[in-house]
Amino acid sequence: MPIEVLMPALSPTMEKGNLAKWLKKEGDAVKSGDVIAEIETDKATMEVEAVDEGTLGKILVPEGTADVAVNTPIAVLLGDGEDASAIGSAPSVAQQQKVAESAPPSENGNSIHAPAIMPALLPQPTIAEEPDVPAGTEMQTMTVREALRDAMAEEMRRDDTIFVMGEEVAEYQGAYKVTQGLLQEFGPDRVVDTPITEHGFAGLGVGAALGGLKPIVEFMTFNFAMQAIDHIINSAAKTLYMSGGQMGASIVFRGPNGAAARVAAQHSQDYTAWYSHIPGLIVIAPYTAADFKGLLKAAIRNPNPVVFLENEILYGQSFPVPKLDDYLLPIGKAKVVRPGNHVTLVSFSIGMTYALKAAEELAKKHIMAEVIDLRTIRPMDTATVIESVKKTGRLVTIEEGWPQSGIGAEISARVMEQAFDYLDAPVLRISGKDVPMPYAANLEKLALPSIAEIVEAVKAVTYR
Amino acid sequence: MAVAKKTQAASPAAARSASADKVKPADFSKEQELQAYRDMLLIRRFEEKAGQMYGMGLIGGFCHLYIGQEAVVTGMQMTLKKGDQVITGYRDHGHMLACGMDAKGVMAELTGRRGGYSKGKGGSMHMFSVEKGFFGGHGIVGAQVSLGTGLAFTNKYRKTDNVCLTYFGDGAANQGQVYESFNMAELWKLPVVYIIENNRYAMGTAVHRSSAQQDFSRRGISFNIPGEQVDGMDVRAVKAAGEKAVQWCRDGNGPYILEMMTYRYRGHSMSDPAKYRTREEVEKIRGEQDPIEQVRQRLLKNKWVSEDELKKIDAKVRDVVNEAAEFATHDPEPDPSELWTDILR
Numbered sequence: 001m002p003i004e005v006l007m008p009a010l011s012p013t014m015e016k017g018n019l020a021k022w023l024k025k026e027g028d029a030v031k032s033g034d035v036i037a038e039i040e041t042d043k044a045t046m047e048v049e050a051v052d053e054g055t056l057g058k059i060l061v062p063e064g065t066a067d068v069a070v071n072t073p074i075a076v077l078l079g080d081g082e083d084a085s086a087i088g089s090a091p092s093v094a095q096q097q098k099v100a101e102s103a104p105p106s107e108n109g110n111s112i113h114a115p116a117i118m119p120a121l122l123p124q125p126t127i128a129e130e131p132d133v134p135a136g137t138e139m140q141t142m143t144v145r146e147a148l149r150d151a152m153a154e155e156m157r158r159d160d161t162i163f164v165m166g167e168e169v170a171e172y173q174g175a176y177k178v179t180q181g182l183l184q185e186f187g188p189d190r191v192v193d194t195p196i197t198e199h200g201f202a203g204l205g206v207g208a209a210l211g212g213l214k215p216i217v218e219f220m221t222f223n224f225a226m227q228a229i230d231h232i233i234n235s236a237a238k239t240l241y242m243s244g245g246q247m248g249a250s251i252v253f254r255g256p257n258g259a260a261a262r263v264a265a266q267h268s269q270d271y272t273a274w275y276s277h278i279p280g281l282i283v284i285a286p287y288t289a290a291d292f293k294g295l296l297k298a299a300i301r302n303p304n305p306v307v308f309l310e311n312e313i314l315y316g317q318s319f320p321v322p323k324l325d326d327y328l329l330p331i332g333k334a335k336v337v338r339p340g341n342h343v344t345l346v347s348f349s350i351g352m353t354y355a356l357k358a359a360e361e362l363a364k365k366h367i368m369a370e371v372i373d374l375r376t377i378r379p380m381d382t383a384t385v386i387e388s389v390k391k392t393g394r395l396v397t398i399e400e401g402w403p404q405s406g407i408g409a410e411i412s413a414r415v416m417e418q419a420f421d422y423l424d425a426p427v428l429r430i431s432g433k434d435v436p437m438p439y440a441a442n443l444e445k446l447a448l449p450s451i452a453e454i455v456e457a458v459k460a461v462t463y464r
Numbered sequence: 465m466a467v468a469k470k471t472q473a474a475s476p477a478a479a480r481s482a483s484a485d486k487v488k489p490a491d492f493s494k495e496q497e498l499q500a501y502r503d504m505l506l507i508r509r510f511e512e513k514a515g516q517m518y519g520m521g522l523i524g525g526f527c528h529l530y531i532g533q534e535a536v537v538t539g540m541q542m543t544l545k546k547g548d549q550v551i552t553g554y555r556d557h558g559h560m561l562a563c564g565m566d567a568k569g570v571m572a573e574l575t576g577r578r579g580g581y582s583k584g585k586g587g588s589m590h591m592f593s594v595e596k597g598f599f600g601g602h603g604i605v606g607a608q609v610s611l612g613t614g615l616a617f618t619n620k621y622r623k624t625d626n627v628c629l630t631y632f633g634d635g636a637a638n639q640g641q642v643y644e645s646f647n648m649a650e651l652w653k654l655p656v657v658y659i660i661e662n663n664r665y666a667m668g669t670a671v672h673r674s675s676a677q678q679d680f681s682r683r684g685i686s687f688n689i690p691g692e693q694v695d696g697m698d699v700r701a702v703k704a705a706g707e708k709a710v711q712w713c714r715d716g717n718g719p720y721i722l723e724m725m726t727y728r729y730r731g732h733s734m735s736d737p738a739k740y741r742t743r744e745e746v747e748k749i750r751g752e753q754d755p756i757e758q759v760r761q762r763l764l765k766n767k768w769v770s771e772d773e774l775k776k777i778d779a780k781v782r783d784v785v786n787e788a789a790e791f792a793t794h795d796p797e798p799d800p801s802e803l804w805t806d807i808l809r
Contacts (some may be wrong), residue, residue, distance in 0.1 A: 008519025011735045032512060033531070033729070033750075035743070044737040049730075051516045071520060122807060163621065189621065195651070200610050200644025207614020210599055211549065213621060234604050235611060242590035244583035245806035247599070279807050303809040 004073040127332040139320035147289035151296035165192040166218030202228030209249035219255035236305035237280030254308035268437035270401035283378040285309040287352040289319035294329030334381035340368035347398040348374040358454035393424035394461040403431040425461035489700035504534035530558035532729040535755035537562035539702025551599040551612040552631035554589040571792035579795040606639030613645040616656035635666025655713035668740040681723040696724030
């Protein structure tokens with residue numbers, strides 16, 4: 001049966017093109033792969049290759065013809081033993097073309113009968129309640145640094161596919177001593193010093209995770225992870241989706257995030273909002289040693305890529321940690337750490353130090369602030385925040401990161417959408433100032449949030 | 465023939481022969497020639513069909529065809545065993561078919577249908593098969609090199625003798641992470657064969673316009689990684705060099721670089737203006753070095769098969785491809801609810 005050769009599309013948006021040149025003439029033998037014609041659009045020239053074998057029976061569109069619509073038959077190819085008299089009988093490619101037209105094109109989305117407004121946010125997962133620490137459990141005072149180390153060591157004892165890699169994690173015992181003692185206990189195969197090569201070892205870690213291992217990739221600071229962010233987002237966060245659920249990366253990226261002290265702009269950036277933006281990632285940023293321990297253990301066991309944001313200033317701070325064999329906390333659960341009914345303060349990580357001190361100051365002025373520690377940034381526990389705002393009617397968010405598109409901006413949008421009628425004042429954001437971090441001590445202090453700013457914001461929203 | 469020469473170093477590892485003497489093309493039995501012919505022809509016909517379906521608007525976005533380079537994946541695949549891994553960039557259809565992935569599932573992914581390997585959510589550049597050891601399909605140029613090095617790390621960690629074949633092009637070879645990976649792979653003696661498919665053009669930029677060192681087999685010299693150039697149009701040469709490289713890795717010697725001298729007949733993607741090379745150049749290579757034609761001529765010359773038998777093979781391959789195209793045309797698009805699945809586990 002003769003086969004029609006159709007005007008091909010150069011791109012999904014092309015509708016017509018010019019038939020620039022015929023490279024075969026009627027009667028020529030054509031093998032599959034032979035270039036038979038050239039077509040042009042304003043963007044490009046493309047060669048039309050024969051897909052089937054035969055003889056070029058008839059040219060339907062002569063060269064030099066402009067504006068030939070895509071899928072117009074431009075020539076007829078004759079098969080073995082056919083002659084030109086066969087032209088006019090049903091062409092098989094034209095039938096295929098009809099099929100193509102009947103198949104719903106995905107580009108315009110017509111086939112999705114979605115409601116007028118689609119929910120844009122991933123539905124919130126159901127999160128188990130935080131288990132109560134059994135009464136009488138002994139509390140042990142330890143630093144955040146020790147809690148993190150214990151969390152990794154406990155998990156590495158449980159599961160020998162877990163390994164730690166990063167710069168100075170082994171022999172140096174960790175640039176901030178978080179991995180102290182791990183080399184001695186687990187050996188160099190599982191505690192791996194890397195060259196200074198963030199892009200490379202982040203990619204290597206994701207590859208190992210795709211291969212079935214459970215890497216904990218330490219960045220000396222998240223400031224350096226900007227060199228590796230392509231692998232965190234494109235390779236780790238998106239692969240599960242792009243593979244239709246077949247393959248994903250179970251991996252933890254951890255290290256100190258945000259400002260330390262007097263290290264200036266390139267070493268003092270808070271990346272919480274950056275990673276919070278990405279579907280396919282879990283983002284955790286705790287404050288207390290107990291939360292660091294319980295959530296790092298949960299992160300290591302989680303089958304998804306987790307960005308676990310620590311803070312250099314918090315490393316040395318001590319908190320009580322329950323002395324339990326296996327202290328695990330649920331990911332995605334915020335915690336009301338101080339109850340109150342006049343205003344809600346929401347923060348996370350080192351931001352909690354400002355929030356808690358401000359709450360104490362406010363209490364002296366008889367303003368009772370309810371303080372919420374988000375702990376997990378993605379998925380964000382909006383429900384806990386909304387519940388509190390329904391009670392207080394007022395909300396101030398606190399973070400060290402920049403204001404634009406920040407975590408505070410996200411929380412205020414959600415509260416406006418879900419609890420607008422309960423608000424008695426606009427939501428205010430206290431954040432790092434919209435400048436690169438300065439070096440000078442006085443300027444650095446000005447660039448960071450302060451307790452005084454929080455107290456002022458609370459006074460404003462409570463109209464005092 | 466340029467070969468990578470090892471620099472003198474004090475470590476015993478450096479004393480190994482890395483001058484990488486070019487191995488002779490493998491001697492193929494009739495069965496091997498026939499297998500190579502079938503496997504390469506399947507890729508060629510599949511890609512021609514994909515090009516046609518793109519032209520009909522059934523395939524969207526980017527579509528990078530592998531036509532001309534078939535001998536590389538076909539020869540390399542002959543060197544693998546169970547548990548070995550394969551990873552590549554965005555020009556990945558040939559690699560998937562060589563790994564034994566189903567043509568229907570690949571084509572349906574190209575058309576964005578629910579029966580595609582990624583349920584229609586990945587497209588041409590993002591497909592995976594845990595079962596067949598194919599780890600993608602990666603759209604960011606060079607990313608697969610670090611990822612493949614990580615897969616090799618897994619093999620070493622688990623103390624298996626499996627090898628990861630990590631494919632990338634002459635374009636990706638200029639990405640920084642390639643050299644970060646080379647360094648770690650040699651430092652930790654990871655079993656990874658880096659296969660640089662040099663098809664002479666990074667999109668539209670010829671190698672001599674992009675690369676200070678155009679002999680890519682030498683790109684590992686400063687890391688002490690041996691490398692050699694291979695005639696990537698001759699499936700026997702690919703298999704012989706591949707076997708040597710894979711064995712090098714299995715024996716615990718660390719990584720190996722193979723630069724496959726190959727050529728893509730079609731544009732970089734479907735929307736390639738083709739202004740950067742002449743038609744004569746394409747026709748010359750196609751006429752003189754075509755990987756499939758080479759096997760076909762040997763099969764006929766040795767009188768191992770007749771023209772008629774080859775025609776039967778051609779027809780069978782065409783049937784597989786037509787069936788794949790048929791499936792990919794009629795399979796429904798993913799259910800709208802799939803928008804929200806596979807984000808987290």
